[in-house]
Amino acid sequence: MSDPTATITTEPAAPVEESAGKSSTLVGDAWRELRRRPLFVVGSLLVIVLLLMAIFPQLFAGWFGNGDPRVCDLSRSTEGPAPGHPFGFDKQGCDVYANVVYGARASISVGVLVTVLTLVLALVLGSLAGFFGRVVDAVVSRFADVFFGFPFLLGALVVLTAFEARSILVVALVLAMFRWPSMTRVMRSSVIQVRDMDYVRASVGLGGSRLWLLRRHVLPNAITPIMVMVTLDIGTVIVVESTLTFLGVGLQAPAISWGLQLSNASTDFAAAPHLLIFPSLFLSLTVLSFIVLGDLIRDALDPRLR
Amino acid sequence: MGKYVVGRLLQLVLVFFGVTLLIYLAVYALPGDPIRALGGDRQLPDSVINAMRAQFNLDDPVLLQYLKYLGNLFTGDLGTDFNGRPVADLMAQRWPVTIRLALTAWVIQVVLGVGLGVLTALRKGTWLDHTVLFFTVGVISIPVFVLAYTAQIVFGVRLGIVPVSGIDEGWPVSYLLPSIILAVFGLASVARLVRASMLENLRADYVKTATAKGLSPRRVVYRHVLRNSLIPAVTFLGIDLGYLLGGTVIIEGVFNLPGVGQLLFSSIAAQQGPVVVGVATVLVVIFLLANLVVDLLYGVLDPRIRHE
Numbered sequence: 001m002s003d004p005t006a007t008i009t010t011e012p013a014a015p016v017e018e019s020a021g022k023s024s025t026l027v028g029d030a031w032r033e034l035r036r037r038p039l040f041v042v043g044s045l046l047v048i049v050l051l052l053m054a055i056f057p058q059l060f061a062g063w064f065g066n067g068d069p070r071v072c073d074l075s076r077s078t079e080g081p082a083p084g085h086p087f088g089f090d091k092q093g094c095d096v097y098a099n100v101v102y103g104a105r106a107s108i109s110v111g112v113l114v115t116v117l118t119l120v121l122a123l124v125l126g127s128l129a130g131f132f133g134r135v136v137d138a139v140v141s142r143f144a145d146v147f148f149g150f151p152f153l154l155g156a157l158v159v160l161t162a163f164e165a166r167s168i169l170v171v172a173l174v175l176a177m178f179r180w181p182s183m184t185r186v187m188r189s190s191v192i193q194v195r196d197m198d199y200v201r202a203s204v205g206l207g208g209s210r211l212w213l214l215r216r217h218v219l220p221n222a223i224t225p226i227m228v229m230v231t232l233d234i235g236t237v238i239v240v241e242s243t244l245t246f247l248g249v250g251l252q253a254p255a256i257s258w259g260l261q262l263s264n265a266s267t268d269f270a271a272a273p274h275l276l277i278f279p280s281l282f283l284s285l286t287v288l289s290f291i292v293l294g295d296l297i298r299d300a301l302d303p304r305l306r
Numbered sequence: 307m308g309k310y311v312v313g314r315l316l317q318l319v320l321v322f323f324g325v326t327l328l329i330y331l332a333v334y335a336l337p338g339d340p341i342r343a344l345g346g347d348r349q350l351p352d353s354v355i356n357a358m359r360a361q362f363n364l365d366d367p368v369l370l371q372y373l374k375y376l377g378n379l380f381t382g383d384l385g386t387d388f389n390g391r392p393v394a395d396l397m398a399q400r401w402p403v404t405i406r407l408a409l410t411a412w413v414i415q416v417v418l419g420v421g422l423g424v425l426t427a428l429r430k431g432t433w434l435d436h437t438v439l440f441f442t443v444g445v446i447s448i449p450v451f452v453l454a455y456t457a458q459i460v461f462g463v464r465l466g467i468v469p470v471s472g473i474d475e476g477w478p479v480s481y482l483l484p485s486i487i488l489a490v491f492g493l494a495s496v497a498r499l500v501r502a503s504m505l506e507n508l509r510a511d512y513v514k515t516a517t518a519k520g521l522s523p524r525r526v527v528y529r530h531v532l533r534n535s536l537i538p539a540v541t542f543l544g545i546d547l548g549y550l551l552g553g554t555v556i557i558e559g560v561f562n563l564p565g566v567g568q569l570l571f572s573s574i575a576a577q578q579g580p581v582v583v584g585v586a587t588v589l590v591v592i593f594l595l596a597n598l599v600v601d602l603l604y605g606v607l608d609p610r611i612r613h614e
Contacts, residue, residue, distance in 0.1 A: 145317060146324030151552035151593050158586050159328070161574045162335040235447065242449045243556060247571065259449075266455045270463060280452050287447035295443075 026224070030300035040296045046289040053101055054108040061101040069098040069256055080274055087278040090261070091268065096275065099256055100282050106257030107283065109168050110175070111238040111290075115230050117176035118183050122226055123219075125180070126187025130222075131195055131214050137188070144181035152178050153240065160249040171250055175237060183226050183233075190222040197221075224301055231294030235287035242283060258283045311602065318598055322591070326379075329586045330372045333579045362388070362580070375583070384584040387573075393584035397566055404565035406477050407557065408550040410485035415492045416543060422493075423500025423539070424532065430505065442494035450553065454487045454560040471562040484561045488553050492546045496539055503535040510534075537607050544600030548593030 034040045053060050061069070064086055072094035080088045087096035129140035147155065155178040163170050194200065200217050208216070238258075244250035245259030246266065253260060258279045265275035350358075358364075362385075363371045378385060384393040426435045445453070461483055462470035473480045507513065508531055516526045554567030562568075566585055573581035 142317070142320055142324075145321045146328065149321045149325040149594050149597075150590055151549045153549075153555070154552040154586065154589060155328075157555065157570075157574070158582065159332045161582075162332045239447065239449050243451060246449070246451045247556065247559070248575070262449060262452055266451055269455050269459055273459075276452060276455070280448065283449070284444070284447040288443065291443055291447060 026301060030297070033300050034296060037296060039292060043289045043293045043296070046285065047293065050104060050108065050286050050289065054104040057102045057105060061098045064097060069094060069102045071095070080272075088272075088274045090275055091264065091272075096261075096278055099261060100258070100279050102256045103258040103261055103279060104282065104286070106168055106251060106255055107238050107241060107259060108234075108286065110172050110241045110251075110257075111234040113168065113172035114175045114179055114237045115233045117172065118179045118233065119226065119230055121176070121180040122183035122187045123223075126184040126226075127191050127214060127219055127222065129184070130188040130191030131210075131218060140184065141188070144184050147178050148181040148185075150178055153243065156240070156244060157247060157249055160244060166250065166252055168251065168255075171241060171244070175240065179233070179237070183229055186229060187222065187226050190225050191218055194218050194222045228294055228298040228301065231290055231297060233294075235290035235294070238283065238287050238290075310605075314598060314601060318594055321594060323376075325590050325594070326376065326583075326587055327372060329583055329590070330375065331368065333582045333586075334368055334371065358388070379587070384588075385580045387578045387581045393581050396569060396581060397585060397588065400564060400566045400569050403473060403563050404551065404554050404558070404567060406481055407484055407488065407554055407563060407565060408547065410478065410481050411489035411492075411550050412543070412547055414485060414489040415496055415546065418489075419493045419496025419543075420500050420536070420539060422497040423535075424504060424527075426497065427501045427504035427508065427535075428527065438497060442497050445490050445494050450487065450491065451556050451560060453490065454484075454557060457483055457487055458560065471560075473563055480563075484557050484563060488550060488557045491553075492542075492549065495546075496542060499538050499542055500535060503538050504531060507531045507535050537604070540603060540607060541600050544596050544603070545593075547596045548589075551589050551592060 072092045073089070074093045077089060077091055077093045079085075079093075082088065085095050085097065087100060090096050090099065125140045125144075129137040150158075156174055159174050159177065160166060160171065163174075195218060200213065203213055203217055241250055241257075242259030242262055245257065246263035248263075250259050251257045261279040262276060262283070265272070265279065269276050363374050366374070375385065382394075384397075386392050387396065422438050426438045429435055458470060461468050468483045469475050469480050510531075513526060513531060516530050517523070521529075551567070554563075554565055555571050556567070557563070558565045558568040559571055566589070570582060570585040570589075573585065
């Protein structure tokens with residue numbers, strides 16, 4: 001237990017965590033460094049606002065007096081920004097601003113859901129494969145190889161066409177199906193690295209059971225690389241969801257999502273550019289926030305870059 | 307090394323079976339009856355339907371169908387679509403378009419990606435570095451179809467400097483804009499990869515040694531640092547060729563290029579199961595082979611990773 005890194009908690013990427021005093025754990029150091037970066041503060045604030053928007057869209061949608069995304073006036077189809085409608089109207093004459101606000105939920109849900117599923121699979125399978133090796137490793141790795149054998153978009157495209165009704169959950173499950181191998185591989189190799197460390201051996205010598213060893217010593221020390229992947233992944237998944245929706249195999253109307261708004265707008269781009277610009281502004285801002293956060297956290301956690 | 311190659315090939319065979327089975331299951335779980343859909347409003351006589359179901363083995367259990375398909379595949383037969391046209395022929399017409407598109411995009415990635423990566427690493431912290439970094443992050447956050455439509459309107463319709471769609475003007479004019487859009491994502495990754503590994507290598511001890519023995523800075527950078535920094539980029543570029551082929555589905559759709567990606571997409575919409583399975587299988591096999599080549603190249607490029 002004298003190893004300083006052994007005190008890493010299981011949530012190194014969570015910025016809300018208080019670092020215990022002046023302790024020089026990897027995560028504590030990283031957190032202290034991150035707090036000083038303006039980009040990190042801005043990115044975190046943006047993510048918090050966007051998450052709030054996804055959970056309570058009604059808080060934001062009514063700001064300009066027209067908060068219901070389903071109240072539409074066909075006579076104002078594709079009109080540009082007007083008083084009370086800062087982002088204009090879509091083809092059905094619905095308020096674009098309200099739709100963009102309500103669209104946050106679907107897109108961010110898919111991103112978070114896929115990432116959580118992937119994370120759980122990677123944690124369980126990756127650590128089992130890395131820690132126990134042999135048959136477990138062979139089975140997990142070969143399964144991972146099969147799903148890794150698809151270019152991400154192509155695999156999701158082929159499998160999603162098999163579903164007639166595609167809810168957020170279905171889309172998330174299919175995306176996670178092709179997303180887990182890369183994270184599992186990283187987790188596996190990270191566990192293998194930690195498994196043979198002296199402090200783990202010492203714990204074996206003290207009579208720790210295998211599962212306890214895995215949970216108490218190996219997992220907390222091997223988890224950092226995939227926590228960084230998680231933050232980066234949420235952004236990527238949001239982009240992929242919108243692309244699949246554009247190809248006609250993602251979410252379907254009457255769902256409200258940025259992907260649907262963008263794919264509807266893309267064909268009318270020449271006539272009504274505002275329909276594409278506003279949803280894509282929000283989508284890119286969201287993705288950008290997650291990617292920037294992931295990047296900063298990775299840099300902060302990498303001792304070589306200090 | 308020999309043992310590693312054999313093991314890697316065995317692994318590839320296993321993955322091949324898994325991947326093709328998955329594609330087959332997904333495509334045959336498609337809703338609707340493809341044979342009845344062929345008839346449209348005027349229903350086909352039952353005798354014709356039954357004959358066609360027998361011809362495409364549609365009444366066998368799915369697993370048996372899959373095995374029969376695999377059997378044909380190994381004799382080089384990709385089967386025919388439900389209209390009787392051989393899938394291999396359908397693809398053969400379209401490969402040149404897709405290959406031209408993917409390779410042009412790939413070359414753009416190699417040249418610009420490595421170039422920008424080296425440039426930003428050598429000028430770390432300057433406005434150039436920040437601009438490129440901003441661009442590489444920003445571009446990842448925009449869905450590719452949004453980028454494609456925007457570029458099409460701006461450069462094709464408004465400015466009129468490139469054809470809006472189609473391949474009437476041949477290579478390279480018609481392929482230029484689609485290739486750039488297709489390349490942009492990988493380009494960003496390559497530039498960042500090269501930059502990061504250049505920065506890491508520039509601080510390595512062998513660089514000090516090389517400088518200390520009096521080599522010119524240019525020679526140190528290009529002969530020593532660059533060579534060592536390219537390994538991660540080579541891995542990425544190899545695998546990326548597979549992703550580029552997947553990306554053609556979107557780009558060929560937006561720019562109306564009659565390639566394999568467009569064939570895949572229209573076949574899914576038209577419930578042409580045999581075509582979807584055929585195209586997806588071939589694309590995945592190319593991707594797998596690209597991965598294999600990269601893995602084997604790795605040992606050649608980096609003597610530290612020799613597979614004993």
